[in-house]
Amino acid sequence: MRRGSVGAGLLLAACLALSVALVRRTDEQRAATARDEVLYLHSPALLRRLSLGHEGLVADLYWTRAVQYFGMRHHARKGTFPLLDPLLEIATALDPKLTVAYQFGASFLSPPPPDGAGQPEKAIELVEFGIRHNPEKWRLFYNLGFIYYLEMKDYARASEAFGRGAKVPGAHPFLRVLAAQTAEHAGEVETARLLWETTLESSTDPLVRENARTHLRGLQ
Amino acid sequence: MTVLTIARSTFREAARDRVLYSPAVFAVLMTGAAILVGQVSIGIERQVVINLGLAAVTFFGVIVAILVGTGLVAKEIQKRTLYTVLSRPVERWQFVAGKFVGLAGTLAINGGLMGLGLLAALRYVSPGFSGADAWVLVAVYFILLQLLMVCGLALLFSTFSSPLLAGVFSFALFVLGNFAQELRDVAQSGAGWVHRLMVGATYLMPNFSAFNVAAGVAHGESIASLLILHNSIYAVTYTGMVLCAAVLAFEWRELQ
Structure with a gap:
């Protein structure tokens, strides 16, 4: 192997290591909220247009983000979930057939804190929206009755x-x-x-x- | 025969440009996504594989169609091989048609391989094939039809402008094609000659609204056979129109 290649390879490895160290250092200094708790685009209509016909993929990304957001805040015992409802609303507006988002989303929204967001009325809205678009899914009616019974009494x-x-x-x-x-x-x-x-x-x-x-x- | 000879040469050239490597990148992306999503989300492994797969087929396909398509004529002029070809008994329309068939074949093989990769990734997340998987292949077919139209547009622009401008025009029309329905609705609300001009313009751009079926097939929804027929005829008609325009533009072009 030529000396030039060895030198370039070593320099590449050194630069990579340095850049990784710098990025990690920057991440540590940034507030966690700046990374996780900002919703830049609120409009499902705008997101639908930006997706260029792949709104299903964008809905999947927003649903994954809702799961991650709930999981992280629940794990940290924060007790409040201000972005959970908007994230679920965007995911389901983009893909109204995403039944998993109604079923799990309602169970994230309805229980009182710290186990959930303490927003059973939002959970009911979400599931009712799901029922309107998926009237053949009996489980959504079950989820709705469940919230009325256990959370709303x-x-x-x-x-x-x-x-x-x-x-x-x-x-x-x-x-x-x-x-x-x-x-x-x-x-x-x-x-x-x-x-x-x-x-x-x-x-x-x-x-x-x-x-x-x-x-x-x-x-x- | 002449058209097929030019098509074969175009295909070989695309293969030399390593265009056919994109299915390999696609396979890695799909496998990685399938594993990752299983770890970070709930209940959407299958949907993500289908949605991401179809988006990737579109993305890679449009990139190949535009990058290769816009250089088809310009490269031949730049390398001066066009003059050698046209000095033989080859009509200009045959040159344009051959270039189109070659690139369309490259895109079809590329898309077909990615479709098979998508099915393999689906097999990984949900063992055994179901009837719903056939609709995923129909969605891939719809994407290939869109790519044919984009390929035609790239070829049209490459006959009279630089590769850079042809790329910008083609990509802009690809984006506008996804908004065609909304643009037509806006145009319908006007009045007088402006209204007629706007409506006419919306019919000149491709309409991809009916081709976007990814979200539905991700949930196992079927696709109406009438839509398959309608989209096929529309794609062939539109591509034919664009190719005729490309032939006209190329016939009128002064080659020095």
Whole structure:
């Protein structure tokens, strides 16, 4: 190997190491908020146009950002999530079929802090928007009834939501039972247990199942 | 025969320019994205692979179509090989058609390989193929149709302007083509000759609105066969119109 090549290679490695060290140093000095908590573009219509026909990809990015944002603030026990609702609104406006954003987004928004954003009314808006665009997804009705029952303590509306969901073709048979149970035995521990057991039984997602198990343990 | 000979030479030239390396970059990108998204998000691995894959096919395809397409005629003039070709019994329209077929073939092979890479990445995130995967291939087909139109536009501009300007014009029309529906709605609201001029201008630019089906197929939605037929006919018609314009521009061009 020529001496010039060896010298250039060594210099390249040294410059790379120095630049990495400088970037890391700069990152440490920057406030964390400056990196994570700024939403530059609020308009889904503008983002749709900027995406040049790939709004689904932009929606995926915003949903991922919502997950990361919630996860980081939840882990840091910050207790407030001011950007969570706008992030979810943008993701779902860009891709109204992104049902995962309604299901998980509602469970991020509705519980009281520090476990969630304490915005059950926003969670209801989000899920209702999802139902308007995906009326064939019975699980969204289940999510809606769940929020009304556990977070809003509005048992009549919870029963109504479960009842609406039970009418969707292919809906889980438990929805009919839940509709009757919430109407007749509102506020009872057994009803709450039934809700969480249905969640545990009907979900395949490990995070949702673990959450359901935790709540069931709490009810014992 | 002459058209095919020029097409083969154009294809070989594109291959020499390492244009066909882009599917390899694509494969690495897709595999990396599939692994990364599984770690940082919830429940959207399949959607991300499809959305990112289709966006990447578009991005790489447009780059290749514009970079190669805009240099097709200019390079031949610069290297003075055009004069050698035209001194033989080759008509100018045959030269333009051959260049187009060569580049369209390069784009089709490139896009086809990336489509297969996309299917492989889908296989990685969700084992086994489903009927919905066929719609992903239709979405790739729609992107290839868009690329054909962009390729035609790049060739048209390359017949009368510099590669740089031809690149700017082609890319601008690609962007405007994605806003064609909105632009037409705005144009419809005018009145008088301005209105007619604006509406006419919107029909001259490509309309890509109906080709963007990525978000739907990512959720397993089917694509109507009428849309497939309509888009195919539109792409062929529009590309034919642009190629005729390219032939006219090239016929009128003084070559010294």
